[in-house]
Amino acid sequence: MPDRYPQGDFFLCDILDAIPKDDLATMEHPVFSLSTRPDTRILSYIHNGAEITVTPSVRGLATIHDKDILIFCISQLMAAVNMGRAVTRTLTLRAHDLLVATNRETSGDAYRRLREAFERLAGTRITTNIETGELETTTGFGLIESWEITRKSKGGRMISVSVTLSEWLFRAVLSKSVLTLSRDYFRLRKPLERRIYEIARKHCGKQDSWLVSVDLLLKKSGSASPRRVFRKMLRDMIAADHLPDYHMEEVPGDKLRFSLRNSVIEAGPQLPPFDDDIRQAAREIFPGADVYGLEAEWRAYWAASGRPRLRSAEKAFLGWVKVRMRSDL
Secondary structure: OOOOOOOOOOOOOOOOOOOOEEEHHHHHOOOOEOOOOOOOOOEEEEEOOEEEEEEOEOOEOOEOOOHHHHHHHHHHHHHHHHOOOOOOOEEEEEHHHHHHHOOOOOOHHHHHHHHHHHHHHHHOEEEEOOEEOOEEOOEEEEOEEEEEEEEOOOOOOEEEEEEEEOHHHHHHHHOOOEEEOOHHHHHOOOHHHHHHHHHHHHHHOOOOEEEEEHHHHHHHHOOOOOHHHHHHHHHHHHHHOOOOOEEEEEEOOOEEEEEEOOHHHHHOOOOOOOOHHHHHHHHHHOOOOOHHHHHHHHHHHHHHOOOOOOOOHHHHHHHHHHHHHHHHO
16 A cells, blocks of 8 residues: 655654554464454464464454554553553544554544444454463453544544553563564555564564465464465465565475565674664654664665665764654654
C-alpha cells in the first residue's frame, strides 16, 4: 500500500516517536486469522510444547489486520516504559492517531472497520500455555479485555477509544518480550505477507539468514491454504521482493531462506556498534525516543545514501538525531 503519511505525522500521541513493537508470543505462534472474510473456525496449534486454541465470537476470529491495534498499544506502552513512566493495562487513545499510525484512511468507513476490529479482538478467546514474562500458565482470555468508544454526539465520529489489554499481553510488555517492526509493515496489504514478515523478524532477527522448510512455515503461519497454493503465494512474494527488512529465496530441499537486507552494512567495519555513552547522548537530544530504533533508521539512511565515508559515525548519528527530533515536533 502507499505510505499515506510520509512526513512526521506518524505517531501523534503524547508519547514521542513510539517505534512499532510487536509481542514475541504472537509473532512466534499463529493466533490471528489470515482470512479477509469472517472466519468462524476454531484454530488449534501445537508446536514444541506450546499449545493454542483460538475460538471465534459470532463476529469471527481476530484478523492479522486487527492486530494493528495491539501493535499500536504495545508501542505506546513500551515508549512509556522506556521513559520511566508508570503504565497500566488501560490506554486511552485518539482514534485518528491510531488510524494514521497504522497507515489507514481516516474516512467514516475506516472508523466503522475500527469498531469491528475491537469487537473481534474482544470476542476472540484464546486458551494457551505460552510463556509471557517467564511465567507459563494455561489460561483462557480475550486479546483485549474491554474497549470503550467516545463520540462527539450520537452517530458522530469517534474521538477517543479506551482499551484494556489482557493480563497475558500486558505481562509481555512489562517483561519487554517485544521486537521492533519496520514501519513499512503497515504498508503490506496481503495478510500472508504480514504474517511471513513477523515470522521472519522473530526467527531471523539480526542473523545474516534463516532457513526454514515450507512445511514448517505453513504450520507456523496459520494459513488455511493447501500446501501447493501456499507455495505459490510464497513464490509470488519472492518475485515481488518487497518484504521489509528481509529478502526471500527458494532453495533446494523445499526450503526458504530469509536474508537480512543490508546485513553487511550493520556488521561492517565502517559502522561499529555505538557504545552506551552515544546512546545516552541520543536520549538527551530526543527524550522518549527508542534509541535502538533511531540507530537502525540512521544506519538504513546511511546505506541508502550510498555508504558515504564518515569522519565520525557517532557525530553523524547524533547530528541526524537532532534533525529527526525537530522534524517530529
